[in-house]
Structure formats: structure tokens, C-alpha cells
Amino acid sequence: MKFDIIPTNSAKWWKEAVVYQIYPRSFKDSDGDGVGDLKGIISKLDYVKSLGVDAVWLNPIYASPNDDNGYDISNYREIMSDFGTMEDFDLLLQEMHKRGIKLIMDLVVNHSSDEHEWFKQSRSSRDNPYRNYYHWWPAEKGTPPYRWSWFDVDSNAWKYDATTDSYYLHYFSEKQPDLNWENPTLRNEVYDIMKFWLDKGIDGFRMDAFQFISKDNNFPELPTEILNEPIEIMKYYGDGPHLHDYIQEMNREVLSKYNIMTVAEGAGSSPSEAMKFVDPDRKELDIAYHFESVEIGNHIADFGLVKYKDIFSRYDTEFKDKGWLAIFLANHDQPRMVSKFGNDSPEFREISSKMLSTFILTMRGTPFYYQGDELGMVNPRFDSINEYQDIDTRNKYISIKNKGGDLQAFLEAQKQTSRENSRTPFQWNSTKNSGFTSGKPWLKLNPNFETINAEIQEKNQNSVLNYFRKLVQLRKENLTLVYGTYTLLDRENPNVYAYTRRLNDKKILVLLNFTDQTATYNLNFKLGKHEVLLDNYNDFEKVENCQLRPYEAIIIAY
Structure with a gap:
């Protein structure tokens, strides 16, 4: 029962929702191949329902060669074979809706895979109809202006391709060529893809790397003083002249026709910039998902709680009267919440996990909560590069090795910072592989699964898991915590x-x-x-x- 009175024009289902993020590769494997899949998720939907959450944000499940764990898409209308079939997806959506759970999917359209048919055609010849679906720089114009690549830190984001004697742009992996949103045909292709999934009945999109879709296509030279400052470089990479034009067009053509939620990942470099994405008067997106609060440092002690409070307070001031924010402390690209912002020692892991959950569920904004944090799962702290699968960690390791750098120091830092920290398989019980798979897990489990798992915590009313459930229920009963x-x-x-x-x-x-x-x-x-x-x-x-x-x-x- 909800006891608070709110203005009817302010109420939105996505403001009141608690969103639970599922990383499908690591949630539950149904067929013993060591990789989580859609049937595995279906088998655990009663657990998801028991958390009290309203929606699931599902990381990419589209067809992909898996260079960047599914964020390199080769076909937007097919399911990755690791995860199952379209029939499995249809059943998943049906079973989620049957339980009152909405489904939010990742929309990854800043780039595709280089194995997408669009790119195969685009690179085949300069006069191919798909040529302008991507960013190309002909070699006769000379070397293109330098752009730093997120996953290839020692390389230019322009990759030479001999087939047409040209360079193509890839802000991320060289297998993730950037799409050219200047091309209206490409944009319409994206809108058709969105309609394909929305017509199936999904409930929204989380827009991946969306600040980068519009670029200055003249690609001016970067000022020399910022070449070694990636945060500054980001300002030159995205936020192009037509960014908001494209999003408003998307709203007119697609979003306005459905009762869904849309989330802008990495929305702007400041509160005022973030507001542009979600100001209702601009008719763009619904929720701003900014990174300032998670990219501030590796631990609260590194930067101080006062600075941390100021970040959330600045954003709330900007969003006081309009717009809406996402509140989160972890996701698939961040370390475990309790290892970064709390204390994962045996003495304090449970109590600090509960404290952090309290923060997420009592702040103003839509809570986004990452799988396993409701158990207080912690960083695995891998010792060897062979235990990492992530392209980001592995490429950085190779770079340091090639330079003769301190590999041990790098691995020690990765124990706290690597994206892989949050991607270890979900810890269901104390049996072999923690009940995640009957085969060999795609990524090594955290060995503490025998003491930290869902089955144990189900039986303990004071567990981290059951405290999370109490928080969700409290938020639902007190809309003061929402509005x-x-x-x-x-x-x-x-x-x-x-x-x-x-x-x-x-x-x-x-x-x-x-x-x-x-x-x-x-x-x-x-x-x-x-x-x-x-x-x-x-x-x-x-x-x-x-x-x-x-x-x-x-x-x-x-």
C-alpha cells in the first residue's frame, strides 16, 4: 500500500521502478556449456520476482562474435548462439511479464561488429551503398587526426584497411567500427531495429555509449595538451553538433509511440549537460545515467566523502524540478559495489553492503542494482592475467608488457579496478560451481561462493539478501523515497x-x-x-x- 500523495503529472512507472541488472553470461547456465543463457534466466525468474524489483536491464544478447562480451553486434535481430534462440527470448519476455517484471534492453548503436553485414559491405568498395554507414578516411588525404581508442590504448582509433586503402574509425575495439549517424539511411535502420524489439513488447532501452553517436565529422586535430588526458579527450569524441537533433528525431519516429523507459548512458559531462537528455520539454529520453559518481576513484578513502556528497547534491539541484536520474553504485563495467565503496573484509562486508544498498534505495532517482550485490558479492582479485577474459584488461596488460612496464603492479591494481570483478558467475549455492553451471564456467568463480551465496542467505532473515528485500518494500510503501x-x-x-x-x-x-x-x-x-x-x-x-x-x-x- 502506498501512503504518500504525489502530483499526478509527476508520476511515471519508471520513476517508481527498481531496476535489476542481469549480465546474462554470468547469471545462470542451463545447458552446461559454462555460459549463462536465456533459459537459465527463465529458471531463476521466481528469484528475481522475490527481490521485489520492477524491471530487468539485460545486457546485450544479440548475435555477436563476442570480442567485447556482446557489445560488438553482428546482427541486431538475432540472439547470440551462446544465449539461445529467439524462441527462448520470446518465452523469457512472456514469463517476465507474467510476473509483472518489465524488460529493458541495451541499445548498442554507436558501433557494430566488424562482422556485421553492413560493415562487410562498407569495407568492400568505396562506392558500395553501405560505405557511408561508417566513418572512413581515404589514405590519399594523409594520416587521419589522432583519436585515442578505449580498448587499444597504444593505437590510433583509426584502423587502416587495405581493401579500399582507407582508415575506419573505432572508438572501442578495432572489431567495433563506429556507425555514421550523419547518414539518415543508417538512422532509419536503427529506428527499424528499435521497432522490431518494441513490437515484441519490451519495455525500454538503455542507450549504450550514446554521447558518442554524433561526432564532428571534420575530425579536427586534438589540442596537444589533452592527448594524455582521456577524460578531456571524451569532450572531443562525442557531444557532436547534431547529438540532440538525432535523439529528438528518434523520439518522434519511435519512442513517443510506446509507453517505455529510455536511459541515456554517460549523459553529458555535467549536470546541466545531462539535463539536456531528459528535460521533458525537449522530448528526448527519460533517465540520465551519468558516471561522475562511479569514476571518481577506486575507493571512498581516495577522494573523501564530502566530495562524493557534493556530486550527488549538484546533480539533484539541477534535477530538482524536472528531468530524472539513475542512482547506482555498480554495473558490468565497474568493480563490485562493496569492494569499491564499502568494506569487503569478513568483519564489515555484510554491514557495509547493507549500508550501500540503503543509499541506493533511499536517494532521489531510479535505482539500478547490479546482480549479486544483493548478496554482498565481492571482487575476486585474480592473480594471473590468464584468469581475465576482458578485452580491456588483456589489452592493457599487453601494452605494459611491450613497454617493459611493471606487470605485477598492473595486476595488483586490476584486483580493485578491472571490469571482470563484477562479471564472475552468480553465486547460487555451495555446490560445485555454486550452482551456476554443470560445466566449466566461462570465467572463474570467486572461491568464497561456499559462504556467500543465495541459498544460505535465503535461510537467514538478517542476511544482505533479505535486507535488500526489506529496502525495496520500504521504498514501495513510502513514495516520499521516490518523489x-x-x-x-x-x-x-x-x-x-x-x-x-x-x-x-x-x-x-x-x-x-x-x-x-x-x-x-x-x-x-x-x-x-x-x-x-x-x-x-x-x-x-x-x-x-x-x-x-x-x-x-x-x-x-x-
Whole structure:
């Protein structure tokens, strides 16, 4: 039952939703080949439903040679054979909807695979009808202006192709050539692909790398002072002159015709830029998914909690009256939430996991929650490069090796930062391979699966898993946590993140200790006079006024 009154013109199902991200390769394998698949997901939909979530964001399942784990698509209308068939997909969608779960799919159209038929045709000759589907630079014009490649750090993002004596652009892997959105025929192809999936009944798209679809096609030389600063280079890579024109066209041609949610990944380089994607008056997308809060550093201690609070507060100020944000601490491209922002030691893993979940589920915005974080899964901390499959880690390793660099130092850093940290198979139980597969897992499991898994936590009412369920239910029962205004309190406190959510005459206070020590908060507030809605220590009577135990989280109605 929902007790709060909200303005009817503000209510949207995607604002009230809790989104659960499934990385299909690592969720559940049904056929013993070691790779998660669609039938595996179907077999675990009752578990997903039990979490209380409203929607699933599913990482790419399209046909792909798998150079970048499915983000290199060779056919947008087929399912990758590793994952199953289109019949399996249709059944998955049917079974999700039967349980009241919506499905959000990745839309990966900044680039395709070099094995897509479009690119095969495009590279075959300069006068091929598909030539202009991609960015080409004829060799007679000289070497194209340098562009740094995300996955090939020592190479130019322009790859020479002898067939037509030209270079093609790839911001990511050389097997991921960038699509040319300047071409209206290409854009219409994309819109048809979107309609294909929407007509099947999916409930929205998460737009991958969307800030890059529009480029300055003159490709001016980069200023020399920023060549070694990838964050600065990004400003020259995307946000092209027609970015928002294309998105508005997409809205007119496709999005406005369906009751769906759309999410802009990497939306802008600032709150005001992010707003442009989701300002309702502009008729573009719905939810801005920015990276500033997860790319700030490798651990809270590296940058300080005050700076972290300021990021969320700046964005909330910009989005106070219109637009909408995604709130998240982890995904398939980030380390495990508790290993980065909490404390994954045996002493504090559970309590800090609960604290971080409290943060995600009580902030203003749509929560995006990554699979396994509801168990408090941690970074596996692989010791050998042979244990990594990710193109990003492996290419960087090769680069350092070729330069005679410190490979051991690199591997040590990857234990904290690699994308592979979040991609180890889901830990279902204590049996062989943690119940993920009967075969050899595509990626090594974290050996702690015997003590950290869903089956064990199901039986423990105080587990990280069951605390997450309580949080989701609390959010659904208190729309103040969805639509209420956010006000930061005690800003300069280096240990405690405190804020209120307020809707009409209802107020909720959230207190979060981000440290492994007892912390004091500076508020004129007596806990004993108010209702504690949830506390991650589960012993309200031990709470001391103005003090929080290590990683304590308290939600209070007042």
C-alpha cells in the first residue's frame, strides 16, 4: 500500500521502478556449456520476482562474435548462439511479464561488429551503398587526426584497411567500427531495429555509449595538451553538433509511440549537460545515467566523502524540478559495489553492503542494482592475467608488457579496478560451481561462493539478501523515497552522509556511516522521539543519539 500523495503529472512507472541488472553470461547456465543463457534466466525468474524489483536491464544478447562480451553486434535481430534462440527470448519476455517484471534492453548503436553485414559491405568498395554507414578516411588525404581508442590504448582509433586503402574509425575495439549517424539511411535502420524489439513488447532501452553517436565529422586535430588526458579527450569524441537533433528525431519516429523507459548512458559531462537528455520539454529520453559518481576513484578513502556528497547534491539541484536520474553504485563495467565503496573484509562486508544498498534505495532517482550485490558479492582479485577474459584488461596488460612496464603492479591494481570483478558467475549455492553451471564456467568463480551465496542467505532473515528485500518494500510503501525532495545535511562531515527526503508533510531522514569506525553526526535530532523504519544492525534500541556504529544505516520517519 502506498501512503504518500504525489502530483499526478509527476508520476511515471519508471520513476517508481527498481531496476535489476542481469549480465546474462554470468547469471545462470542451463545447458552446461559454462555460459549463462536465456533459459537459465527463465529458471531463476521466481528469484528475481522475490527481490521485489520492477524491471530487468539485460545486457546485450544479440548475435555477436563476442570480442567485447556482446557489445560488438553482428546482427541486431538475432540472439547470440551462446544465449539461445529467439524462441527462448520470446518465452523469457512472456514469463517476465507474467510476473509483472518489465524488460529493458541495451541499445548498442554507436558501433557494430566488424562482422556485421553492413560493415562487410562498407569495407568492400568505396562506392558500395553501405560505405557511408561508417566513418572512413581515404589514405590519399594523409594520416587521419589522432583519436585515442578505449580498448587499444597504444593505437590510433583509426584502423587502416587495405581493401579500399582507407582508415575506419573505432572508438572501442578495432572489431567495433563506429556507425555514421550523419547518414539518415543508417538512422532509419536503427529506428527499424528499435521497432522490431518494441513490437515484441519490451519495455525500454538503455542507450549504450550514446554521447558518442554524433561526432564532428571534420575530425579536427586534438589540442596537444589533452592527448594524455582521456577524460578531456571524451569532450572531443562525442557531444557532436547534431547529438540532440538525432535523439529528438528518434523520439518522434519511435519512442513517443510506446509507453517505455529510455536511459541515456554517460549523459553529458555535467549536470546541466545531462539535463539536456531528459528535460521533458525537449522530448528526448527519460533517465540520465551519468558516471561522475562511479569514476571518481577506486575507493571512498581516495577522494573523501564530502566530495562524493557534493556530486550527488549538484546533480539533484539541477534535477530538482524536472528531468530524472539513475542512482547506482555498480554495473558490468565497474568493480563490485562493496569492494569499491564499502568494506569487503569478513568483519564489515555484510554491514557495509547493507549500508550501500540503503543509499541506493533511499536517494532521489531510479535505482539500478547490479546482480549479486544483493548478496554482498565481492571482487575476486585474480592473480594471473590468464584468469581475465576482458578485452580491456588483456589489452592493457599487453601494452605494459611491450613497454617493459611493471606487470605485477598492473595486476595488483586490476584486483580493485578491472571490469571482470563484477562479471564472475552468480553465486547460487555451495555446490560445485555454486550452482551456476554443470560445466566449466566461462570465467572463474570467486572461491568464497561456499559462504556467500543465495541459498544460505535465503535461510537467514538478517542476511544482505533479505535486507535488500526489506529496502525495496520500504521504498514501495513510502513514495516520499521516490518523489520527495532531497536535502543534504551536515555537509562537511567526513564520515557520515545525512539527508532528508520530503513529500508534502511527510519527512524521512537517512543517516549513513561510510567508515569502519563509530562516527558522530551533527544534527539537532533525537532518535528516540521518532520512528525508525529500518536499521541495518537490526537492533534499534542500541542506537545512541548522534552516533553511528561502523557502516551503520538508519532510515527514520519524522
